[in-house]
Amino acid sequence: DSGVTQTPKHLITATGQRVTLRCSPRSGDLSVYWYQQSLDQGLQFLIQYYNGEERAKGNILERFSAQQFPDLHSELNLSSLELGDSALYFCASSSGQGLYEQYFGPGTRLTVT
């Protein structure tokens, strides 16, 4: 158990809908990262937050947004969902901004039908 929690574990929804994925980092970790894992794109970085502030953006679509709250949990919002958004979404956390290990949550498997 990495100490990072993600809910829900599975999510099935229809095209055009909006969903929210939730992540709680390990106790004491200030950085939260979101990654998407799909068969065709592999594991891709989406966005990073550090202590409530956005620090880096990767290949994140405009239909996607995220935030980190004062209690350090984070939410990833996916809207106007398309079939191609079906993937495993991971949240990871680390203790700082340096070259620290990132610990991953169990992931949320999103299926868009």
Added chain:
Amino acid sequence: AQKITQTQPGMFVQEKEAVTLDCTYDTSDPSYGLFWYKQPSSGEMIFLIYQGSYDQQNATEGRYSLNFQKARKSANLVISASQLGDSAMYFCAMREGLQGAQKLVFGQGTRLTINP
């Protein structure tokens, strides 16, 4: 340009044998970190081992060791005395720089199958 290359899509190894999973990387930043993760069929990403670019010695964690050859830009994972439970996807990843984005860039992975 591909930053992390894992050239072995799949590997088959007999139980109790040692196995080496290849990883080469590309960066011009002198400060970087290299990571290996294991993803079993259940889907979670399990952190295995970390090597910093300034580390003088190769990293080791139990049965895992990292064969770090900086000049060749390779960071191969060695698993000693393989077990059936080692069957999984293995990803090599890199993080560049001490400041700025701390994202991990992943390779395409190697699927390791341990045969009894």
